Amino acid sequence: MAMPPDEPESFPKLTERNRLLGDLLPERTCYDVKHYLINMDIDVDKKYIKGFVDISASAEENFTSLQFDLARKMKLNGVYYLDQTLKTTRKKDAVFVEFPNVNKGDNFTFRIDYEGRPLEAKRPPWDGGFVWEKDKKGRPYVSVACEGDGAGLWWPLKDHIADEPDDGATMTFTVPEELFCVSNGRLLDISSDIKNKKKSYTWSVNNPINNYNISVQLGHYVSVQDTINRNGVTDTLNHYVLDYHEEVARNHFKQAKTVIRFFEKYFGDYQWWDDGYKLVEVSYLGMEHQSAVTYGNNWDNWRGTRSWTSKYYGIVDGLLFHETAHEWWGNSVTAIDPAHMWIHEGMAVYSEALFIEDQLGYNVMVDFLLDKRKGIKNKVPIVGPRNQNYWAFGDSYIKGAWIMHTLRHVIDNDETWFNILKSFAVDNAKGHVSTEDFLNYVIHNTGYNYQIIFYQYFYTHKPPTLEYYQDGTQFFYRWDAVSGFNMPIDINVNGLERRIVPTKDIQEIEISEFSVVHIRDWEFLMFLKENLNLSKRDAS
Template identity: 25%
Template sequence: MDHQRSRAPALAAALLLALAGAGCTATTDAVRGVGGTPGAAGLRDPYFPKLGNGGYDVRHYALTLDYDPKANQLTGTAEITARATQDLSAFNLDFHGMTVHSATVDGAPAAVNRAANELTLRPRADLDKGSTFKTVVRYSGSPRTITDADSSEEGWLKTSDGAIALGEPTGSMAWFPGNHHPSDKASYDITVTVPKGLTAVSNGELRSRRPAGSGGRTTFVWHAGQPMASYVATVAMGAYDVRTTPKKGADGVPVYSASDRTVTARSEKLLARIPELLAWAQENFGPYPYLSTGAIVERTGDSGYALETQNRPVMPADQFTTGILVHELAHQWYGNSVTPRTWQDMWLNEGFATYAEWLYSEDFEDTPAQVSHERAFADRSNWAFPPAEPPSAENISDPPVYGRGAMVLHKIRQAVGDDTFFTIVEGWAQEHRHANASTDDFVAYVEEESGKDLTELWDTWLYGEDKPAKP
């Protein structure tokens, strides 16, 4: 209670004096975390106010998963290394479904309470601000699919031979507990054991593949060392054909791609173009921000959409086209490396990725970006609302976030000229590499780099309710 907390410093001082008088030395644990308070159970995101948690910053996730696709049973251990940003008496993790069997903080059992998607842990001793601590949560069950406000499905998607985990915007809580807001990025180690004949694909680089006990089961160990928002973390398990391309030359990037065996024939030609497309992207957006690349191609219907999962985007076979691949590769810079500060900033992801498609069409398909801009301008669906102000969570993936977001970039290009524009495009990715950024950050950056006051452009194209008379 509050009146008890206000007396804590005096009680601590009395304890220290008593110990000193007795010829004892007070240990850190004896008075650790005096006055600690619970971390917030949400970060007040404009569209998902309960998503994420306050009081700590995750540095690393070590996820150990064992999956039985026939029973759809997942057994998991999540080791979460974090830094306390306040004196903490308790903290929350976002977690949807499944059963929590135990939780420890720094090796000591922690009290656990669950309410909806909030998992509250109370350590045996309070955590000091600035201290690093490790939480271990053991859990199991049938992971669930989450249906979004726009009726799309995410979370844990069962397939005919395995499963795939997709997280935008909230689905990662369906397969591991964590701080599932894009503002809290971390590195990952993901270890997955699957039945004989299946392959487990995840983010980052494959560190090892080894037998797991009897029965032909296999364990795959993946490491993603660069910071990653949880919504672009993935694990895909199935009967895949794997295609790898070793690093070639100083600027080369190793490729690891996986395609469901039933769609390999139709996808292998485009998969082979990934090094070429990545080289083109680097010319436009600057150095690639990760150590490897690739793609995961699933059967049509395994997911209803493509997603820019970090290092290797996921695409169903019917959407595995050059345009979508260019779009998802561009997200590795814009969205994955430069991640939105809140979900209100999502147009920065989708506007850049859509404009990348326009640039590709300009360079290789004889379609100037101005033509793509005019087509988007004529599309009524792009004018439902301003791209920086979707009316609700249901609308954050609607056409204005994509098409009108790209129009904002094209108007910047017209206003500042090509040389300055492409300097801005590359510089923005470098300025916020592996970090988070907001719309306000972008507006300030563009005006600083261009030396122009673009208030009219922002008021009309980014925030304006009405469609201009001309494109």
């Protein structure tokens, strides 16, 4: 773990684009999206899309103007409501539409016609956009990933993480007839246009879905079906892979069943069974597209495309596990603002640790987390500024997981801890939460106020430092941390575990001379600093 600088690095300067995308301005809060109907033609040769989106919504307030979002490089052909063409104004990636009077409580639908060459992803999935690739046989192989950059890169919508379409989405993609199209949810229909050598695929999602999770994949796909028995109920898994990977997928993807059973055990039911679960092969590493998790790893638990995907002791494909984890942490339990992205990423990595513990035992889990801890940078707090379209990635993965590991040992009661995790996931399924929501849930279920501990770990860039010194028959200690920090930790004295509750004041305990003292820093995220001055009565 890297030593933090004295002062944190600055968060990115707020741009006008991110203000418009990140803030829930009146032109966005005035309506609540209920359903998206997406219809587009994808010209693979020209890397061009053209189509329309029908947005069905309810009015939360009386309004005459609303905002939707569409990348400025995409051409807006028109916005239509009640057979009228509406006047629009564009500002960065935001589009403001003038409506006739719409009254609070009204249900309404408007259509957006658009077209253009969507942004091409330079380094998917970290840089968003379309991925226009060829498979190993030189055939078109197309996908899209847009978390962070926004779904407005390729279709018009209310592009904020806090507003999901309550009644889901219906997606129709018209593509070259030789390609198979895979999207989220269930495949409803395939129709052919023989004259133009095209096929149209209609997929449907019945549940709320994060906007960036709506996806499309084109290729020479075949279906690889499997079944899973869970609590006496049999569900079908319907994966899609390139035709020449059918055999390896049929074997490699079997582990998805073990992963799903683990998550249902620890975090409650998979929320999207009516939309299905499937893994979809893509050319990039992968993404957590709801009910259509994309996979681009190396078909090997020990040798993944990226090194981190192989550090799971051979028991699971790390990429497959991590992206499936987001079906619970990210897709079901969703951050109210991307500033709280640790709820997605930190919980996903912590789930990886718990899976290793479940399969291989506690000590192997600790080994996994100790190796992960080396990657913590401590440059900025892991919770960033809200309403600025700031996607707080970075340390949210590993540091977020380590904060959960720390909190488990602070609470020091596994029954309570695992009940908190599962009940929080169940109680907030298909909902939006913040760091404060999780804090309040922990307080309610433990009866202890962890507010200062949360502030130290989530809202400052510095983990606490335990200063200590052993002098004869005394062991001195104190926290170097924010004011009021009093997190308990455990130490070993001559092999016996003992709990101490350091504060910012110097404290001491009596020990026998020449005792062997080990601070259990494998349980808590902290720095250790030996400080001779602690043994002096005038130490400050």
